[in-house]
Amino acid sequence: xxxxxxxxxxxxxxxxxxxxxxxxxxxxxxxxxxxxxxxxxxxxxxxxxxxxxxxxxxxxxxxxxxxxxxxxxxxxxxxxxxxxxxxxxxxxxxxxxxxxxxxxxxxxxxxxxxxxxxxxxxxxxxxxxxxxxxxxxxxxxxxxxxxxxxxxxxxxxxxxxxxxxxxxxxxxxxxxxxxxxxxxxxxxxxxxxxxxxxxxxxxxxxxxxxxxxxxxxxxxxxxxxxxxxxxxxxxxxxxxxxxxxxxxxxxxxxxxxxxxxxxxxxxxxxxxxxxxxxxxxxxxxxxxxxxxxxxxxxxxxxxxxxxxxxxxxxxxxxxxxxxxxxxxxxxxxxxxxxxxxxxxxxxxxxxxxxx
Numbered sequence: 001x002x003x004x005x006x007x008x009x010x011x012x013x014x015x016x017x018x019x020x021x022x023x024x025x026x027x028x029x030x031x032x033x034x035x036x037x038x039x040x041x042x043x044x045x046x047x048x049x050x051x052x053x054x055x056x057x058x059x060x061x062x063x064x065x066x067x068x069x070x071x072x073x074x075x076x077x078x079x080x081x082x083x084x085x086x087x088x089x090x091x092x093x094x095x096x097x098x099x100x101x102x103x104x105x106x107x108x109x110x111x112x113x114x115x116x117x118x119x120x121x122x123x124x125x126x127x128x129x130x131x132x133x134x135x136x137x138x139x140x141x142x143x144x145x146x147x148x149x150x151x152x153x154x155x156x157x158x159x160x161x162x163x164x165x166x167x168x169x170x171x172x173x174x175x176x177x178x179x180x181x182x183x184x185x186x187x188x189x190x191x192x193x194x195x196x197x198x199x200x201x202x203x204x205x206x207x208x209x210x211x212x213x214x215x216x217x218x219x220x221x222x223x224x225x226x227x228x229x230x231x232x233x234x235x236x237x238x239x240x241x242x243x244x245x246x247x248x249x250x251x252x253x254x255x256x257x258x259x260x261x262x263x264x265x266x267x268x269x270x271x272x273x274x275x276x277x278x279x280x281x282x283x284x285x286x287x288x289x290x291x292x293x294x295x296x297x298x299x300x301x302x303x304x305x306x307x308x309x310x311x312x313x314x315x316x317x318x319x320x321x322x323x324x325x326x327x328x329x330x331x332x333x334x335x336x337x338x339x340x341x342x343x344x345x346x347x348x349x350x351x352x353x354x355x
Contacts, residue, residue, distance in 0.1 A: 001052055010063055015055075016106070020098035024090065025083065027099055028054055030062035031110050032078040035348045038108055039079025040134070040296060041065040042115025043099070043122070045087040058082045064262075064285065065292075070341035071318060072289035073311070074296055079110045087117035093125045100129030108132055113295050134295045147294035150308055151260060152188025154315045155238070158287025159189075159258035161319035163234065166256050166280045173197035178232040178254065180224075181239025182209040185260045185288070189238065190217050203227040204239070228252055235259070242266040244281075249273055258282035265334060275332035283337035286322055287315055 003015065013034060018027040031039045041062055048054040058080050066078025083099065085091070103112055103126065113134045114123055120137055127136045159177075164170040175198050179186055182204040190200060190213060200219035203226070204210050213219045222230060228243075228251040235254035237243045241263035249270060257264070257279060264284050265271045274281045290312040297308045318340070325336035 001055065003055065006059065010059075012059065012062070014109070015059070016102065018099060018102040020095070023092060023094035023098045024085070025095045025098045026085070027081060027083045027102070028058045029081040029102065029106070029110055030058040030079060031106075032059075032062040032080075033066040033345065034077035034109060035345050036070060037075040037077055038111055038132075039065070039077040040069065040111045040113065040292070040299075041078060041080035042113040043081040043083065043118050043126075044115040045083040045085055045091070045117030045122075047086045047090075048082075048084050051084070054082050054084050066345070067338060067341040068285040068289050068292060069296075070344045071286055071322075071337055072293060073314065073318065073344075074289075074293065076292075076296055080115075081110070081112055083117075091122070096122045096125035097129050100126035100133070103132050104130035106132070111299070134298045146184065147291035148184035149188045150294035150312050151185045151288055151291035153192065153309065154290025154293070154312045155185065155189050155236070155258070155260040155287050156192040157313060157316040158282050158319045159193075159234065159236065159256070161316045161323070162256045162258045162280045162282040165320075165323050167233070171196075174199065175234060176201065176232040177234045177236055178227050178230050179203075179213075179219075179236045179238060180227045180243065180259065181237070181261065182206070182213055183238065185291075186236070186238035187213070189236065189260065190219070194218070201227070201230050201232060237261045237264050244270045244274070246270075249277075252279070254279065256280045256282070258287060260284070260288040262288070268334070271332045271334035275326075280323075281333050282319055283322060283334050286318055286337050286340075289315065 012032050014031040016029040062078050062080035069076040111132045123133050123136045126133045160170040177198045178201040194217040200217050202213045202219040203222050203224045210221045214221055228248045232254050234256040237259035238261050244264050245266035262284055293311045294308050297303055322333050322336045325339050326333045
C-alpha cells in the first residue's frame, strides 16, 4: 500500500514502526489526530498474516478513536497501536518493556491501554518504562479498575435517548429488548434494563451466561441465529461487529438499534438502509464511549468514579445531538455522528489558529 497517500487522504499525523530484535517486538503506533489532546488508544496484539494487514488495522482503529473521543466530549486525540504476534505464545515481558520505551520517546503524544490480546500485566510492564499508559495495577494516577460497567451504563443512556426519538418516551418499562451477547458490558446493560422493567430476550454462545441472565433478569433465551428476527422494540448488538448486513436487515423487526458492539454496520450502505426504513440507529462509538471516559479519568489524577459517571450520563445528550444533526442535514445517524466529531475538531483547530 502507499502509506503516505493513505495518511494524506484521512489526515494522519504520524505512524511509528517499532522493532526490537532481542525481545521479538514488531509494533506499529498510529497517531491520527491530536487537535483536542494527546492520542489515547489501546495496544492490540494479533497474528496478522501480512504486515500490510497490521498497518491498515492500526490506521483504521486510530482514526476511529479520534471520532470516539471527539464525539464523547473528551479532550483527547485518536491513536492506536498493534503488536504483530500470537498473544498466547509470542509474549514476553521484555517485549512490552521495549514497547514502553518507544512510547516514552513520543513524549506524551500517545497514551496506550489494554486491547484485544493484551492484559493488565502487559500494561504493568509498559509502565516500567513510561507513565504514558493506563489500566495498570498500581497507577501513580490511581487505578480505575474494570471499565465495563461504565461502558454498559453509557450504552443504557444512549439506548434511552434513541428510544425517546422513536417512541416519544424514554421509559423502557414493558419494552421488549433483544440483547445479543452477554459479556461484561452487556450484562451491566441488562441490569439497568431489567431494573427499569424492560422484557429481555437474550442470546450468547456461552450457555452459562445465558442461564445466568435467565435467572437474574427473567430473560427469554433464544439461539444466536434467531436473535435478529425476534419480535422486539429494540435490538441491542453487544457481541461481534458487522452484524447489521444484507442477511440480517430483512429479519429485523425492531424500531431501534442500540448496542455496545464496535463497527456494527458491515458497510455504510447498511446505515443508509436503516435510515430509509425509519429505524433509529444509535452509532456504536457515540454510546459505547463510557469505557474510554473511564480510562481517561486516570489522566486527571486520582481516579474519581463519580466524575466518570457524571460524564457517562451525558451520553444521552450526545445521542440527542446526533439525532438533531441527522434531521438538520437529512442524513443517516452514522453520518451525523461523524459530523458531530468533525465539527468539534474543526472548532478546536479554528480556535488554535485564532490564538
